[in-house]
Amino acid sequence: MERLSDEQIEQELDKLPEWKLVDEKWIRRRYKFENYLHGIEFVSGVAAYSEGQQHHPNIAIDYKVVTLKISSWEKRGLTDLDFEMAHHFDELYEQKEK
Numbered sequence: 001m002e003r004l005s006d007e008q009i010e011q012e013l014d015k016l017p018e019w020k021l022v023d024e025k026w027i028r029r030r031y032k033f034e035n036y037l038h039g040i041e042f043v044s045g046v047a048a049y050s051e052g053q054q055h056h057p058n059i060a061i062d063y064k065v066v067t068l069k070i071s072s073w074e075k076r077g078l079t080d081l082d083f084e085m086a087h088h089f090d091e092l093y094e095q096k097e098k
Contacts, residue, residue: 001072001079012083019086025077027086028069031093038096039066045092055081057089 004012006024013019019029033039043059043066050056058069068089072079 001075001081003072003075003077003079009078012078016083016086016090018090022069026069026071027078027082028067029086029089031066031068031089033064033066033097036063039064042066042093042096045096046089049088049092050085053081053085055085057085 009021013021013027016027016029019027022028031039031042033042039061043061046057046059046066046068055070055072060067060069068086070082070085071077072082
């Protein structure tokens with residue numbers, strides 16, 4: 001995978017309005033949950049998917065808020081895989097919160 005241009009990143013972020021660009025090389029989203037255990041269940045799903053992709057986000061758990069931060073270390077920036085994962089995590093969140 002190749003590193004995305006600034007224009008490509010902006011186009012991808014338009015499709016993911018909850019995700020924010022951080023330091024020009026990360027995307028980040030905060031997910032809010034009804035309770036602590038729902039957040040932990042979400043993190044478990046994130047971890048399983050990430051392990052399968054061999055591409056792991058930074059994860060912070062703050063009671064009922066889970067923050068994910070994604071970048072491609074090898075490419076020193078963002079790639080298509082980062083955005084594919086963000087889409088997957090959003091879908092996982094929607095399933096958990098139904």
